[in-house]
Amino acid sequence: MKKGKGILITIVSLLIIIGLIFGIHTLTNHSAKSANSTITVGSQGSDYDIWNHIAKSPQAKKLGLKIKTKQITDGVQLNNATAQGSVDVNAFQSYAYLKAYNQEHKKNQLAALGTTYLEPLGIYSDKYKHINQIPNGATVAIANNPANTARGLLLLQSAGLIKLKKHFGTLGNTTDIASNPKHLKFKEIDDTTGPRVLHTVDVVLISNTVALEGHLNVLKDSIFHEKIDLSTRSNINVLATAKKNRHHKTYQKLVKLYHEPAIQKYIKDQYDGTKVEVNKPLSYLK
Template identity: 80%
Template sequence: MKNSKGIIYTIIGLVVIIGIVFGIHSFTGNASTAKNATITIGSQGSDYDIWNHIADSKQAKKLGLKIKVKQITDGVQLNNATAQGSVDVNAFQSYSYLQAFNQQHKKNQLVALGTTYLEPLGIYSDKYKKISQIPNGATIAIANNPANTARGLLLLQSAGLIKLKKNFPALGNTNDIVSNPKHLKFKEIDDTTGPRVVHDLDAVLISNTVALEGHLNVLKDSIFHEKIDVSTRSNINILATAKKNKNNANYKKLVKLYHNATIQKYIKDKYDGTKVEVQKPLSYLK
């Protein structure tokens, strides 16, 4: 009987020890997995290519970041995927685009993690070499999404072609034009088609990401483009994530990674200086 009890106690003791050992292993394994979890970055266009390069870089490995890049070509779908969690962080949009999205999607709120660059929006034309040559009644193509529509109209105002009402809103449109001396006509287009329609219209506003895909350089090929100053700060591109993830330490490391000197040299060389680095605190955008 005593021997039986001893055997039972021994078995219980072994079970407890095994349980503790496996529990510790499981805990440390889970902690390690959480620490080194893969971050899914959603992107499009040239930004997709940049983040694929960054994902494979030595700099990412040094920061302990495992990155998977996912391409979603529609901006609204990409933001919704980020808000809903199938994408952790996205890299494609300006701060003004993010603001416009948040205004229209109250249940899928996003926040900026940090600034990346500014790509000047440009006015392109196959018919005219100067803004002053654009004639009365000319047709100009602008983007059909709210944030880029407003940005384009502000650029046309800077070029002296139109005048907008005071306190022009983030989602402003052609109804907010108070002066149009050349009686310009505006054609709203999917902004990804800009390089294809520039031959058919008098002028087209094209974002630099799209321009690059069409083998255009905003600094060389546009007849007018945004200047880099305080007035264009809301057009600075950002890394964005779901509001609940705004304090995620690993996501914030992505901002540091983007601004690494070696990464920046690669971007500058590949895109001929058209992605102008902006390393500012988020407060600068507001």
Template identity: 70%
Template structure:
């Protein structure tokens, strides 16, 4: 999993974000919805019960801090961090902007049921489930030295998730 984070140069903690703050959020539907879910998890907003994968700011049920939202190209997060109160930035974009989600964000996604849809999965067609090459790839991916390489290469921001397929059932 590559966690999405909330970053701020103005505030050290999520609770410090003031009334009327401006939050930069991705202008693409999937990242925007993911960001809104994270803002809800952080306690800043409440989303409508039927909020879905393509939810938007119009699906905010309760905005007690009267936050303002500025839609941005999700690849520009590190460049706008100084011009807004907080910005939602995906892990890869954060790394490219020299930000570390686990140490620089003021709040970020954790591996739990609410983020299971954001976990990257090695998958194939059912007809290939016994393919020895694919099985070898999965085994290699989870080897200690490969996980160590990934951890070092990406500074610990790509989190290994070992869950059974039943974990991903809805």
């Protein structure tokens, strides 16, 4: 009887040991797979081209990162894809845009991983060469999406053309203008059409991504543009991921990769310095 009991204990002990070995092996394989898995980076426009370059760069290889790029040209769809997991990280939006998206999509929350650059929003005109030449009653074309509408109004305030209400927020609009001494008229446009309407209105606010596609350089062709300061910190672009992945160490390596000197040299040369590097902690944005 004692002998049978001893055999049974031996068998159970062996099964436990085998189970532990198998479990460790599986866990190791899973960890290795996770470490070597491909990160899908979703982007659009010039940022898509940049991340195609980054994905193939020696710097990505050195950090052990395998990157697959995916282009989705609609910002909301790209954020939805990121929140739902078909895209791991996206690279296209300002922090203000991300906050506006989160306010409107309570079930699809995103979080910033790190800062990348400020792509200055510019005020453009075919008719006037200086901001002080803009006449009374001029028509200003402004983006019709919430984040860029607010950003455009803040830029007009910085240029001295309007004054906004004291508690103007990231989703503010033209009803929040406290003073409009030049009696400017506002025309809402799809923000991708800025260069095409430039000759039809007095003034157009154009994001630099769109300006580049229209062969405009914000540093040379605009009559006024954003600078890096506290008033523009919400306009700094970020890498974003689903909120649950905000502490994902592999995803966070993408931030370091973006700021590698060789990558920055490529971006500066390729885009004439219009994507101004911002390497700040996330706390700077808040």
